[in-house]
Amino acid sequence: MFNVEKKNITLGFMPLTDSAPVIIAHEMGMFKKWGLNVSLNKQNSWATLRDKLHLGVIDAAQMLAPMPIASQLGLYGQKSQVITPIILSRNGNGITLSTKLYKKILTQQNTTKIDMPFSANILLNEIEKRKKEGNKLTFAVVFPYSCHYYQLIEWLNRSNIALSDINLLIVPPSDMMPSMQSGDLDGFCVGGPWNAKAVREGVGITGVTSSDLYQNSPEKVLGLMSNWQQQHPQTTLALVSALYEACQWLENIPNRFEAARLLSRSCYLDTNIDVIAPSLLGSCLTFNNTTPRKIPTYNQFSTLGDAEFNNPGQYSGENIANLMKESGHISSQQRAELNIAAIFRKDIYERAINSPKCN
Amino acid sequence: MLLYISVYVGIYFNVNELKKSTLSLTKHDHILHNTVKLKILLAENNHAKAKALISILTNTEYDIHHIAHSGVPLLKDVEQLNPDIIIIDIESPDRDMLENLNKISQFAPKPIIVFSEQQHPNPTINQLVKSGVSAYVVGEVSQQRVKSVVEVAIARFGVFQGLKQELADTKQKLSSQKNIDKAKRWLMETKQLSEVDAYNFIRKIAMDNSQKMDDVAKNILSVASIF
Numbered sequence: 262m263f264n265v266e267k268k269n270i271t272l273g274f275m276p277l278t279d280s281a282p283v284i285i286a287h288e289m290g291m292f293k294k295w296g297l298n299v300s301l302n303k304q305n306s307w308a309t310l311r312d313k314l315h316l317g318v319i320d321a322a323q324m325l326a327p328m329p330i331a332s333q334l335g336l337y338g339q340k341s342q343v344i345t346p347i348i349l350s351r352n353g354n355g356i357t358l359s360t361k362l363y364k365k366i367l368t369q370q371n372t373t374k375i376d377m378p379f380s381a382n383i384l385l386n387e388i389e390k391r392k393k394e395g396n397k398l399t400f401a402v403v404f405p406y407s408c409h410y411y412q413l414i415e416w417l418n419r420s421n422i423a424l425s426d427i428n429l430l431i432v433p434p435s436d437m438m439p440s441m442q443s444g445d446l447d448g449f450c451v452g453g454p455w456n457a458k459a460v461r462e463g464v465g466i467t468g469v470t471s472s473d474l475y476q477n478s479p480e481k482v483l484g485l486m487s488n489w490q491q492q493h494p495q496t497t498l499a500l501v502s503a504l505y506e507a508c509q510w511l512e513n514i515p516n517r518f519e520a521a522r523l524l525s526r527s528c529y530l531d532t533n534i535d536v537i538a539p540s541l542l543g544s545c546l547t548f549n550n551t552t553p554r555k556i557p558t559y560n561q562f563s564t565l566g567d568a569e570f571n572n573p574g575q576y577s578g579e580n581i582a583n584l585m586k587e588s589g590h591i592s593s594q595q596r597a598e599l600n601i602a603a604i605f606r607k608d609i610y611e612r613a614i615n616s617p618k619c620n
Numbered sequence: 621m622l623l624y625i626s627v628y629v630g631i632y633f634n635v636n637e638l639k640k641s642t643l644s645l646t647k648h649d650h651i652l653h654n655t656v657k658l659k660i661l662l663a664e665n666n667h668a669k670a671k672a673l674i675s676i677l678t679n680t681e682y683d684i685h686h687i688a689h690s691g692v693p694l695l696k697d698v699e700q701l702n703p704d705i706i707i708i709d710i711e712s713p714d715r716d717m718l719e720n721l722n723k724i725s726q727f728a729p730k731p732i733i734v735f736s737e738q739q740h741p742n743p744t745i746n747q748l749v750k751s752g753v754s755a756y757v758v759g760e761v762s763q764q765r766v767k768s769v770v771e772v773a774i775a776r777f778g779v780f781q782g783l784k785q786e787l788a789d790t791k792q793k794l795s796s797q798k799n800i801d802k803a804k805r806w807l808m809e810t811k812q813l814s815e816v817d818a819y820n821f822i823r824k825i826a827m828d829n830s831q832k833m834d835d836v837a838k839n840i841l842s843v844a845s846i847f
Contacts, residue, residue, distance in 0.1 A: 308715050430695065
């Protein structure tokens with residue numbers, strides 16, 4: 262046990278399928294077990310979650326993996342020392358095309374089915390056609406400093422499609438599906454439950470998951486202000502220990518369904534279990550009334566018996582920084598000056614994991 | 621538990637309008653003396669909240685448009701109306717969309733003002749205000765407060781843009797100095813000119829053709845690259 266400096270903690274999260282670790286730690290008593298009384302604070306936008314963390318309105322936050330680096334570099338304007346002591350999830354995203362666009366592509370290719378995962382090559386005809394007409398396909402992601410953004414770019418780049426060949430918008434997750442339905446969006450890269458939701462509604466077809474692009478890319482992390490961690494070292498260790506246990510708990514498939522039930526509650530995702538459960542059970546819904554794809558790593562929170570999975574190590578941090586550089590979010594100089602070890606705090610994680618366990 | 625009820629408001633500006641506006645600001649007094657009314661788009665789904673803000677900002681130097689859309693339809697409104705300022709509740713999911721307009725498209729950079737109804741004693745608030753991108757106001761949202769925050773934000777944004785411009789200018793100057801030096805060296809080596817003569821040679825061509833020395837240097841270097 263840790264001698265926590267602060268028992269009452271507020272933790273901000275965005276209502277997404279991969280917020281499971283913080284919700285499970287709360288619901289299944291891991292926080293309590295480590296001497297913490299955590300209140301979960303549901304947020305509507307990443308910018309507001311970030312500001313509340315910077316301002317100390319919340320003590321901790323579940324963040325997109327690139328956000329601590331963006332804060333440290335001051336990409337939002339003001340430099341803020343945000344650190345992460347644990348990776349909460351890897352993978353979890355998917356690229357969905359509108360049913361309308363998909364049907365058009367099928368006609369163009371004179372086929373009834375395209376093998377998955379899709380390559381962005383299937384877009385080339387349409388992009389070329391629109392270029393002549395003076396318009397572009399429109400895609401969306403939820404935040405610029407996000408793995409969704411880098412994964413969409415990666416998918417397009419592998420087919421030699423530049424970002425300038427499409428329109429890219431930042432759209433709130435809850436508006437993705439309606440915007441696709443109204444014809445404003447041709448595709449998006451988001452996390453759960455939004456891909457499954459578009460499929461269930463018959464609006465979209467999910468043809469690629471982040472697991473198809475690269476395995477085990479860090480997705481969500483716990484974010485803390487560096488000075489908060491210095492003032493609350495024991496509390497930090499307790500938080501990391503509780504969240505690590507929640508991630509381990511989520512490795513068990515029968516537990517995943519229970520997690521889906523909890524997540525669907527109105528205080529969390531406030532949405533139907535039939536769009537939350539599939540990805541948690543390793544199933545990628547592709548198209549309405551079609552057999553789902555089996556993607557065991559669709560949502561990954563840990564690997565049983567291997568503490569490395571959640572370790573915010575140098576390699577994970579360097580990878581994200583490289584993606585940020587390749588996408589033009591940071592310059593070569595910023596990349597070179599970046600001290601990853603000061604942001605991705607492997608030292609804190611390992612101290613927590615190697616401490617005696619409480620029962 | 622700290623209950624964080626807030627009327628945070630993000631404000632975004634059109635740069636050209638802003639340049640006009642900031643010109644009339646004095647150092648000691650961040651008050652706008654602009655005859656052109658700034659166009660404000662208020663994106664707020666909650667009609668009661670919208671009404672309160674409209675009543676604060678009407679009859680001022682702002683021309684206010686209320687829009688209750690969200691998501692992509694709101695984006696279309698922004699494009700169509702081309703407002704100088706957008707006001708949005710910070711608890712709105714649309715904040716990410718509007719705040720990042722300039723990162724992903726050709727939209728102008730935009731500052732943000734954030735209001736909170738709650739007192740929140742944290743020095744970071746002041747730091748954020750100073751950053752020029754965000755301004756946080758705590759306490760009651762009174763008419764004076766909203767107005768003064770809009771003014772401070774405009775002023776800050778002007779300073780922030782000024783600094784950014786200065787940095788861009790300095791970078792430009794450094795790179796043109798580099799071009800001129802390179803061109804000079806090439807002339808010295810190939811035409812056996814002294815450094816002063818090489819410099820005067822570039823300057824004369826620039827003056828004769830009403831060109832910048834940097835552009836002349838670039839031309840010389842592109843000729844040099846053929847050899």
